Amino acid sequence: MRIKAPARILATALMLNLISTAVPAADRLADGFAIPPPDCRPWVYWFWLNGNITREGITLDLEAMKRVGIGGVLIMEVDQGAPLGPVPFASDMWRELFAHVLREAARLGLQVNMNNDAGWCGSGGPWVRPEHAMQKVVWSVTEVQGGQEFSGTLPQPPAVAGYYRDIAVLAFPTPSAFRIPDIAPKSALVRGDVMPGARSPEAPSDAMVRRDAIVDLTPNMAPDGSLRWNVPAGRWTILRLGHTPTGAMNAPSPDSGRGLEVDKLSKAALDAYWDGFLAKLVADSPDLVGRTFVATHIDSWETGSQNWTPLFREEFRRLRGYDPLLYLPIYAGYVVDSSEVSDRFLYDVRQTVSDLLLQNYAGHMRELARRHGMRLTIEAYGDTTVDNLAYAARADEPMAEFWSWTPYGAASTLPEMTGPAHFYGKTVVGAEAFTATDAEKWLGHPGNIKAMGDWAFSLGINRFVFHRYALQPWRDRRPGMSMGPWGLHYERTQTWWDQTVPWHRYLSRCQFLLRQGQPVVDILSIAPEGAARTFNPPSPLRLSGYKADP
Structure with a gap:
């Protein structure tokens, strides 16, 4: 076939364009492998122990990290057995030392991720007021005989931290004891894996509370709990419902940093929480925020669940499309209309808790961080009522964890975090790497952990954050500060510390290459709907070598 000259010119131009774009891509891979970008270097969890912090120790630690090819630190302050040091958490002295960290990290080309509170789990502190804490539904029951006027004071439900607010007062014919x-x-008070499709046993007919028989007495009760009501004939139950803090606190934090956990379902509560700590760190070093101070972190959830927030009723209406008022006795275990109806309402409660947590906690925390050019990292799993997969999606960088010395401990978190990252197009997936118990006792080293690291890489992890490096407040004490029973011992006091450069270069190269291209998996595994939702690939998939994403 004869090709005219213009067509030949066009075809040649297209071929040259393809060649010119392919070569730079290949060059970038080769160059990145030879000299991995600084962002691809491994990081460390840098644990500060109970106020034992010095300027000299900070500088020596950061210089030691830079010397061997560590790229950044995730700072947490904990109380794990070290004697009380001279620097209270978040005090003026502490904040000046944190600003010193940022200045030194900037000098050395390191990056800093600060945990959002003291301890390694949760979001809490002494600046969280009870009204901004995680809330739960509580109630008191008063039974009255009908056919007469009731005039009395309804017992206040139990209060935690001296704080209680009423939700509603409802009355209904007294059912049987079921x-x-x-x-x-x-009811989302604690996390539980409720089987999809599972149904509560059908309640006896005399245990049913008919919705059309429930009387809303909320306007009748005075602020002091007193109530006057002409009770219809029969035996009646008056249910006074309110909310109070769950009492959960951040842990394991120094006393100076311990306080109530913030309400995860309230955007207003999170705003106050941010202003109480992280906003101050941002204001202290504005020129380094987003450049050296690059992220804040939420670690694995270990502070329990909550099932209320002051705007829960309004948010429930918005998200579920109906008013929960007459279903509220279900929180106290009463069956309203039928077991099936009650189960459906409880499903909606759990889903609403999850939706609000995703929107007003994880999503809003990410928004607050991004306002300052920072990102949010989350270990998006633990003991609360949430869809873990959607929770991971709210992170800029989801993080998993894996343990050494308890081989492949927490292994299920790897696909649980890499799967959402793949689905939502997140390039970097971190891991709390090589966490160990006291059985490790300084026996771990790159030679006997490498195989486990390669396994984590094969499952999609591409940023190791070594657990852990304990801040060494002294110049030359060995083995120096430790973190109670927890390892891996990965700090400058190790005999092999300065020999880790090739190991860190290897990890950097792996992490660079694993961030290129597109992920490939073998099996799409269907995860159940609803909250709480955990993705744990079936054992045959884990053992067969196949990769599965939810």
Whole structure:
């Protein structure tokens, strides 16, 4: 076939363009492999122990990290057995030392991620007021005989931290003693894996509370709990419902940093929480925020669940499309209309808790961080009522964890975090790497952990954050400060510390290459709907070598 000259010119130009774009891509891979970018270097969890912090120790630690090819630090302050040091958490002295960290990190070309509170789990502190703390539904029951006027004071439900607010007062004909089993996990008070499609046993007919028989007495009760009501004939139950803090606190933090956990379902509470700590660190070093101070972090959830927030009723209406008022006795275990109806309401409660947590906690924390050019990292799993996969999606960088000395401990978190990262197009997936118990006792080293690291790489992890490096407040004490029973011992006091340069270069090269291209998996594994939702690939998939994403 004869090709005209213009067509030949066009074809040649297209071929040259393809060649010219392919070569730079290949060059970038080769160059990145030869000299990995600084962002691809491994990081460390840098644990500050109970106020034992010095300027000299900070500088020596950061210089030691830079010397061997560490790229950044994730700072947490904990109380794990070290004697109380001279620097209270978040005090003026502490903040000046944190600003010193940022200045030294900038000098050395390192990056800093600061945990959002003291301890390694949660979001809490002494600046969290009870009204901004995680809330739960509580109630008191008063039974009255009908056919007469009731005039009395309804007992206030139990209060935690001296704080209680009413939700509603509802009355209904007294049912039999049957109550919904396992109401705590079903009502999101604690995390529980409720089987999809599972149904509570059908309640006896005399245990049913008919919705059309429920009387809303909320306007009748005075602020002091007193109530006057002409009770219809029969035996009646008056249910006074309110909310109070769960009492959960951040842990394991120094006393100076311990306080109530913030309400994860309230954007207003999170704003106050941010202003109480992280906003101050941002204001102290504005020129380094987003450049050296690059992220804040939420670690694995270990502070329990909550099932209320002051705007829960309004948010429930918005998200679920109906008013929960007459279903509220279900929180106390009563069956409203039927077991099936009650189960459906409890499903909606759990889903609403999850939705609000994703929107007003993880999503809003990410928004607050991004306002300052920072990102949010999250270990998006633990003991609360949330869809872990959607929770991971709210992170700029989801993080998993894996343990050494308890081989492949927490292994299920790797696909649980890499799967959402793949689906939502997140390039970097971190891991709390090589965490160990006291059985490790300084026996770990790159030679006997490398195989486990390669395994984590094969499952999609591409940023190791070594657990852990304990801040060494002294110049030359060995083995120096440790973190109670927890390893891996990975700090400048190790005999092999200065020999880790090739190991860190290897990790940097792996992490660079693993961030290129597109992820490939073998199997799409269907995860159940609803909250709480955990993705744990079936054992045959884990053992067969196949990769599975939810």
